[in-house]
Amino acid sequence: MIDITMPALSPTMETGTLAKWLVKVGDVVKSGDILCEIETDKATMEVESIDEGTVAELLVAEGADEIPVGQVIARLAGEGEEAAPAKTGVVPAPTASNPPPSSEGDRAASGVVEGASQAPKPAPAPAPAADPVTGSTIAKSDGPPPPKAGEDLAVPAKTDGARVNASPLARRLASAQGIDLATVTGSGPHGRIVKADLEGASAKPAAQPAAAPSAAVASAAPAAEAKPTAPAAPAPAAAAPSYPPPASVPAEAIKLSNMRKTIARRLAESKQTVPHFYLTVDVRLDALLKLRGDLNKSLEASGVKLSVNDLLIKALGLALVAVPDSNVQFAGDTLYKFGRADVSVAVAIPGGLITPIIADAANKRLSVIATEMKDLAARAKDGKLKPEEYTGGTASISNLGMFGIKQFDAVINPPQGLILAVGAGEKRPYVVDDALAIATVMSATGSFDHRAIDGAVGAQFMSAFKALVESPMSMLA
Amino acid sequence: MTSESFDLAILGSGPGGYVAAIRASQLGMKVVIVERERLGGICLNWGCIPTKALLRTSEIYHYMQHADAYGLSVSGVSFDLAKVVDRSRKVAGQLNAGVKGLMKKNKVTVVEGEGRLTGATQITVKTGDQERVLDAKNVIVATGARARDLPGLAADGQRVWTYRHAMVPPAMPTKLLVIGSGAIGIEFASFYSDMGAKVTVVEMLDRVLPVEDADVSAHMHKALTKQGMTLVTAAKVSDVKPGADGVAATITTADGKATTDTYSHVIVAIGIIANIENIGLEALGVKADRGHILVDPYGMTNVPNLWAIGDVTGAPWLAHKASHEGVVAVEKIAGLNPHPFEIGNIPGCTYSRPQVASVGYTEAAAKAAGHEVRVGKFPFIGNGKAIALGEADGFVKTVFDAKTGELLGAHMIGAEVTELIEGYVIARQLETTEAELQETIFPHPTLSEMMHESVLDAYGRALHY
Numbered sequence: 001m002i003d004i005t006m007p008a009l010s011p012t013m014e015t016g017t018l019a020k021w022l023v024k025v026g027d028v029v030k031s032g033d034i035l036c037e038i039e040t041d042k043a044t045m046e047v048e049s050i051d052e053g054t055v056a057e058l059l060v061a062e063g064a065d066e067i068p069v070g071q072v073i074a075r076l077a078g079e080g081e082e083a084a085p086a087k088t089g090v091v092p093a094p095t096a097s098n099p100p101p102s103s104e105g106d107r108a109a110s111g112v113v114e115g116a117s118q119a120p121k122p123a124p125a126p127a128p129a130a131d132p133v134t135g136s137t138i139a140k141s142d143g144p145p146p147p148k149a150g151e152d153l154a155v156p157a158k159t160d161g162a163r164v165n166a167s168p169l170a171r172r173l174a175s176a177q178g179i180d181l182a183t184v185t186g187s188g189p190h191g192r193i194v195k196a197d198l199e200g201a202s203a204k205p206a207a208q209p210a211a212a213p214s215a216a217v218a219s220a221a222p223a224a225e226a227k228p229t230a231p232a233a234p235a236p237a238a239a240a241p242s243y244p245p246p247a248s249v250p251a252e253a254i255k256l257s258n259m260r261k262t263i264a265r266r267l268a269e270s271k272q273t274v275p276h277f278y279l280t281v282d283v284r285l286d287a288l289l290k291l292r293g294d295l296n297k298s299l300e301a302s303g304v305k306l307s308v309n310d311l312l313i314k315a316l317g318l319a320l321v322a323v324p325d326s327n328v329q330f331a332g333d334t335l336y337k338f339g340r341a342d343v344s345v346a347v348a349i350p351g352g353l354i355t356p357i358i359a360d361a362a363n364k365r366l367s368v369i370a371t372e373m374k375d376l377a378a379r380a381k382d383g384k385l386k387p388e389e390y391t392g393g394t395a396s397i398s399n400l401g402m403f404g405i406k407q408f409d410a411v412i413n414p415p416q417g418l419i420l421a422v423g424a425g426e427k428r429p430y431v432v433d434d435a436l437a438i439a440t441v442m443s444a445t446g447s448f449d450h451r452a453i454d455g456a457v458g459a460q461f462m463s464a465f466k467a468l469v470e471s472p473m474s475m476l477a
Numbered sequence: 478m479t480s481e482s483f484d485l486a487i488l489g490s491g492p493g494g495y496v497a498a499i500r501a502s503q504l505g506m507k508v509v510i511v512e513r514e515r516l517g518g519i520c521l522n523w524g525c526i527p528t529k530a531l532l533r534t535s536e537i538y539h540y541m542q543h544a545d546a547y548g549l550s551v552s553g554v555s556f557d558l559a560k561v562v563d564r565s566r567k568v569a570g571q572l573n574a575g576v577k578g579l580m581k582k583n584k585v586t587v588v589e590g591e592g593r594l595t596g597a598t599q600i601t602v603k604t605g606d607q608e609r610v611l612d613a614k615n616v617i618v619a620t621g622a623r624a625r626d627l628p629g630l631a632a633d634g635q636r637v638w639t640y641r642h643a644m645v646p647p648a649m650p651t652k653l654l655v656i657g658s659g660a661i662g663i664e665f666a667s668f669y670s671d672m673g674a675k676v677t678v679v680e681m682l683d684r685v686l687p688v689e690d691a692d693v694s695a696h697m698h699k700a701l702t703k704q705g706m707t708l709v710t711a712a713k714v715s716d717v718k719p720g721a722d723g724v725a726a727t728i729t730t731a732d733g734k735a736t737t738d739t740y741s742h743v744i745v746a747i748g749i750i751a752n753i754e755n756i757g758l759e760a761l762g763v764k765a766d767r768g769h770i771l772v773d774p775y776g777m778t779n780v781p782n783l784w785a786i787g788d789v790t791g792a793p794w795l796a797h798k799a800s801h802e803g804v805v806a807v808e809k810i811a812g813l814n815p816h817p818f819e820i821g822n823i824p825g826c827t828y829s830r831p832q833v834a835s836v837g838y839t840e841a842a843a844k845a846a847g848h849e850v851r852v853g854k855f856p857f858i859g860n861g862k863a864i865a866l867g868e869a870d871g872f873v874k875t876v877f878d879a880k881t882g883e884l885l886g887a888h889m890i891g892a893e894v895t896e897l898i899e900g901y902v903i904a905r906q907l908e909t910t911e912a913e914l915q916e917t918i919f920p921h922p923t924l925s926e927m928m929h930e931s932v933l934d935a936y937g938r939a940l941h942y
Binding site: 167168173176187195 | 907909
């Protein structure tokens with residue numbers, strides 16, 4: 001029998017939701033066939049089989065969530081092995097009673113990323129929390145004896161994936177004190193965590209600013225020395241107080257998608273732990289709009305059409321390079337200063353938002369940015385981004401101008417140091433050469449992490465951005 | 478003078494020294510062990526083992542006298558003291574030979590004679606007129622301890638005995654005074670009482686077995702009194718005067734009342750003194766405190782490459798503590814990463830009738846340490862096997878931290894508890910909480926079921942009482 005386990009589809013993935021089975025017991029699968037769709041905190045991915053055989057058992061029900069990485073989810077009978085008789089009772093996963101995420105919004109929100117085999121190589125395993133099977137998407141176990149189903153399911157669904165080797169007393173103390181055992185080094189036999197190891201271990205803050213995403217940033221950005229500063233143990237969903245809804249109002253209880261949970265956790269973490277400050281500038285767009293028109297005319301033949309946003313992405317990238325002190329990330333006792341500007345672009349998608357990345361935006365030609373962005377946005381809406389396409393980034397841009405929003409303050413996307421919120425370009429009365437004139441102007445507001453970026457640096461950055469947009473020819477230099 | 482070189486030299490071959498030697502040999506060291514008397518030290522030759530042989534005799538003797546309770550008819554029960562002692566010596570001799578065999582098997586060089594440190598890593602052994610110099614990369618001092626004498630009165634072995642004399646009695650005491658009610662005092666009191674002596678035990682503190690849980694002390698006091706012993710606590714013995722017909726001694730109780738009586742024999746069991754003199758420690762500047770060598774958690778002294786284990790390093794004065802320290806020290810020397818052990822995980826046993834066994838905090842000590850406790854207690858009378866054995870006296874007490882469920886301590890008194898305690902020791906070593914113990918299956922019918930029941934009782938769930 002061949003065990004199919006819950007794969008680690010991203011470096012930070014610890015649990016996943018089995019969104020959908022694409023095979024059933026008795027199906028013959030060969031290498032490359034899609035077995036199921038797994039919904040992670042960021043996306044839904046298809047899992048390919050790397051083995052051949054007959055599906056003998058599906059051990060996890062569709063919709064079951066928080067299945068730890070490494071847990072056996074199905075078994076294949078190899079050649080010559082007798083496929084076990086179809087089990088009528090698929091063993092319910094811990095939360096199998098939850099409705100499968102097949103509602104429109106939920107599915108669309110998470111989308112499907114094809115090619116699980118293309119999942120990024122995990123960053124150097126940073127932590128005790130490292131998944132046992134990060135090396136490959138599907139763990140293969142070709143030797144008998146297969147573990148009994150009961151044993152697999154006995155794995156508590158909400159652990160960190162791997163069994164934590166800790167004494168019962170240490171487990172209880174850690175739980176009472178809010179210590180994440182994954183962050184504790186065991187001194188007992190075979191690394192067992194014992195009571196004494198917890199002395200000195202501090203209770204884990206609700207969320208660590210530099211937690212999960214730092215690994216991705218470090219690998220994506222050329223700042224090679226930027227090592228993850230914390231184990232890639234995603235903080236548990238921020239323990240938000242749960243209030244009942246007003247009794248008299250009809251309400252529908254909607255189970256949060258993994259994406260919604262991630263947004264809730266990370267943005268709550270950002271607002272609670274990152275000291276934001278905001279700087280707003282008004283930027284005249286006339287020159288940029290004219291340049292865009294000219295460029296689009298010349299690009300017409302190639303079928304590429306630049307959007308205002310594409311130019312703003314480039315301007316943001318260049319501004320970050322021009323003011324390197326703004327292209328930074330705060331990480332506890334370390335500050336990472338990046339040698340490249342990777343711009344995360346907030347894209348609204350049904351059920352949430354996602355931030356695909358234009359890597360090295362400062363040095364990319366506008367046509368390249370436009371082409372990439374078009375592709376990324378389209379695939380984002382289909383939920384088909386690969387993890388490496390939306391993890392990392394050194395700064396973000398969010399544009400709500402198309403909705404007529406004049407100005408807004410965005411929430412920093414941790415662990416990044418800044419996000420630029422762009423409003424609508426609109427004709428406004430504008431003073432030009434001491435005379436009142438009409439100009440196309442937009443308001444742009446930067447939100448900065450004051451731990452990493454001070455007001456003056458933020459102002460320099462905003463000023464550089466404004467100068468680039470108002471003299472857009474410099475972007476072509 | 479020629480010297481011989483070793484990786485490790487050990488001074489003293491008691492349960493600390495010889496176990497350290499075996500472990501060192503396993504780790505590939507060339508080891509020499511120095512013993513002035515008999516391999517195995519006090520434990521094997523004059524302590525743990527021969528006393529267990531004696532206590533086995535007194536236990537069987539007791540059963541023979543109460544055979545009727547089991548439906549057996551026995552008459553003319555008597556004993557031959559010389560044979561009783563001879564058996565005990567043979568048991569010791571067998572084990573002594575066993576240690577010799579172990580040393581040989583592990584290729585440990587044994588040097589007989591008085592050894593002393595003539596350098597931090599050098600032992601000079603005097604055997605008769607011969608001197609042998611042993612150089613080693615590391616030296617472990619494991620010279621043990623000896624009985625403490627009464628102030629101004631050395632035990633002479635005639636009528637005033639230490640444990641050592643009491644183990645090879647030339648004559649059976651008729652009226653025995655035992656001074657000190659620690660494990661040694663109580664074991665000899667139990668032996669001689671069961672063998673027919675009229676026994677009085679005097680304890681300076683306010684209860685017998687003062688290191689045990691107060692409930693155990695109280696139960697023991699009652700049990701021994703019922704057996705016919707006289708126990709006097711919070712009392713002092715003075716004016717011990719050996720004479721031709723016996724030993725006069727005055728017992729003064731806390732209220733100042735003094736009683737003078739004459740005893741056939743006196744056993745002095747008021748503690749022990751570490752053997753740290755005349756082995757060259759002073760010249761090396763080895764730090765000691767109140768008669769014990771100061772060591773770090775791995776047994777290292779303040780002098781580089783000089784280590785000490787067992788009784789010379791202080792309480793608890795137990796063979797298994799010495800052995801474990803020996804292993805830890807050797808592994809540290811070998812560059813391994815041993816665990817300094819948790820002192821609260823050293824079990825203590827008293828092999829009297831009834832037996833006593835314990836590990837960890839007493840209830841009072843747990844409270845004094847700031848724990849909010851949950852206490853469980855289960856009596857032997859509630860256990861089927863105990864009743865079948867005719868041993869329905871005693872109890873098992875467990876002390877848990879109310880907040881964390883940590884098993885802080887366990888205290889048992891009754892038949893065979895010395896064989897039971899290890900279950901709780903393992904539980905403590907593995908840091909189990911009440912939950913694992915409650916979920917553990919205990920075989921029926923056994924005395925061990927009481928260990929389960931006691932844990933259940935701590936949480937209001939005892940089934941059979």
